Amino acid sequence: MIEKDYIIVGLGIAGISFCEQLQKHGKSFLVIDSGAKGSTAKSGGVFNATVLKRFTAAWNAADFYPFAVDFYGKLSEKVQKEIFVKTPILRIFKSVEEQNNWTVASDKKELQNFLSSEFLKNKNPSIEAPLGFGEVLGTARINAEILLDEYRKFLISKDVLVSENFQYKEIQQQENSVVYKNISAKKIIFCEGSKVVENPFFLKNAIIGNKGEYVIIKAPNLKLDVMLKGSMYVIPLGNNQYKVGATYSRDDYSLDATEEAKEEILSKVKTFINCGFEVASQTSGIRPTTKDHRPLLGNFEENKNLIFYNGLGSRGFLMAPLLSEILYNHLENAIPLSKEIDIKRTIKWK
Numbered sequence: 329m330i331e332k333d334y335i336i337v338g339l340g341i342a343g344i345s346f347c348e349q350l351q352k353h354g355k356s357f358l359v360i361d362s363g364a365k366g367s368t369a370k371s372g373g374v375f376n377a378t379v380l381k382r383f384t385a386a387w388n389a390a391d392f393y394p395f396a397v398d399f400y401g402k403l404s405e406k407v408q409k410e411i412f413v414k415t416p417i418l419r420i421f422k423s424v425e426e427q428n429n430w431t432v433a434s435d436k437k438e439l440q441n442f443l444s445s446e447f448l449k450n451k452n453p454s455i456e457a458p459l460g461f462g463e464v465l466g467t468a469r470i471n472a473e474i475l476l477d478e479y480r481k482f483l484i485s486k487d488v489l490v491s492e493n494f495q496y497k498e499i500q501q502q503e504n505s506v507v508y509k510n511i512s513a514k515k516i517i518f519c520e521g522s523k524v525v526e527n528p529f530f531l532k533n534a535i536i537g538n539k540g541e542y543v544i545i546k547a548p549n550l551k552l553d554v555m556l557k558g559s560m561y562v563i564p565l566g567n568n569q570y571k572v573g574a575t576y577s578r579d580d581y582s583l584d585a586t587e588e589a590k591e592e593i594l595s596k597v598k599t600f601i602n603c604g605f606e607v608a609s610q611t612s613g614i615r616p617t618t619k620d621h622r623p624l625l626g627n628f629e630e631n632k633n634l635i636f637y638n639g640l641g642s643r644g645f646l647m648a649p650l651l652s653e654i655l656y657n658h659l660e661n662a663i664p665l666s667k668e669i670d671i672k673r674t675i676k677w678k
């Protein structure tokens with residue numbers, strides 16, 4: 329029998345950040361991941377502490393943000409790749425009212441470090457932005473695909489990655505441990521993203537899959553090296569390619585590319601980009617969202633050694649680093665989880 333402190337199921341940003349906590353504290357672990365691309369791989373990789381629809385700070389941004397910046401800096405050093413690329417976001421103003429709202433917001437304590445009070449004029453002839461831009465500060469683009477590839481290689485080099493679909497029937501629960509096949513661990517941490525709805529130990533409707541689609545365009549005349557936020561994001565990928573999107577479609581778990589999403593994205597992007605472009609490809613992923621827009625951490629009473637770490641919604645990169653520490657401290661140091669993030673609140677959602 330192989331003995332480990334933890335088994336982690338799923339290697340997206342939740343799994344990676346929890347692995348980092350375990351290594352920091354010298355705990356042993358094994359990761360089981362199917363290799364299928366989850367939400368982390370399919371995301372836009374936008375790291376942003378604000379909500380650009382309403383010009384507010386994201387939930388708990390003041391705590392999540394500094395912790396995450398430190399985390400990605402250290403992780404970049406560890407994998408020896410630039411996975412956290414500081415890149416501004418320019419938010420196109422749609423009206424004078426929006427400009428006024430931005431000015432009021434940028435003066436607020438919680439947003440001072442994130443919303444620049446100076447407006448930028450548009451100098452790019454391929455962009456329609458007569459009222460200019462507000463600049464979001466402290467933002468970055470996370471190269472999620474590179475991070476995932478490098479982290480997999482790192483785990484393989486330590487001989488702690490098993491590439492398989494987790495078999496729930498193979499679990500044997502004991503008082504202070506759980507056995508999976510020939511591995512015994514104190515706990516299993518399920519970091520399965522939207523796939524968790526297939527987990528028989530989970531409360532099915534606690535996660536709502538929210539499909540997001542992107543169109544990748546090739547636009548040689550766009551010449552954009554910042555992230556642009558109009559009615560859609562335009563995210564530079566290099567080589568004149570841009571990721572444009574994403575859509576939101578509730579309760580959709582299929583990864584098929586849809587014509588509706590493509591049409592929606594292209595019609596929206598044409599309202600603020602006037603140069604020609606070609607569609608190169610289309611991609612989609614499923615966000616693991618919850619009905620109260622808060623993460624789900626911890627266990628249900630009846631299966632105390634089966635732990636869930638989910639509900640990262642559309643802000644996984646910002647929240648995961650600190651949530652991993654909170655979960656670790658809960659499991660190892662008996663620090664209670666706040667009701668806001670404790671999975672036990674979902675029992676009422678049955």
Ligand SMILES: Cc1cc2nc3c(=O)[nH]c(=O)nc-3n(C[C@H](O)[C@H](O)[C@H](O)COP(=O)(O)OP(=O)(O)OC[C@H]3O[C@@H](n4cnc5c(N)ncnc54)[C@H](O)[C@@H]3O)c2cc1C
Binds near residue numbers: 337492493539
């Ligand atoms: C289109 C789109 C755009 C997004 N853009 C952004 C963005 O710009 N910024 C941002 O912060 N967030 C963004 N998000 C949200 C972000 O991607 C998620 O919050 C986050 O990645 C969720 O991470 P996770 O680790 O919980 O799940 P995932 O990334 O889905 O990871 C789960 C992993 O577990 C594996 N797995 C699941 N079940 C099993 C099993 N039974 N056995 C073995 N392996 C299993 C899966 O294969 C996968 O590798 C976006 C999401 C989408 C879909």
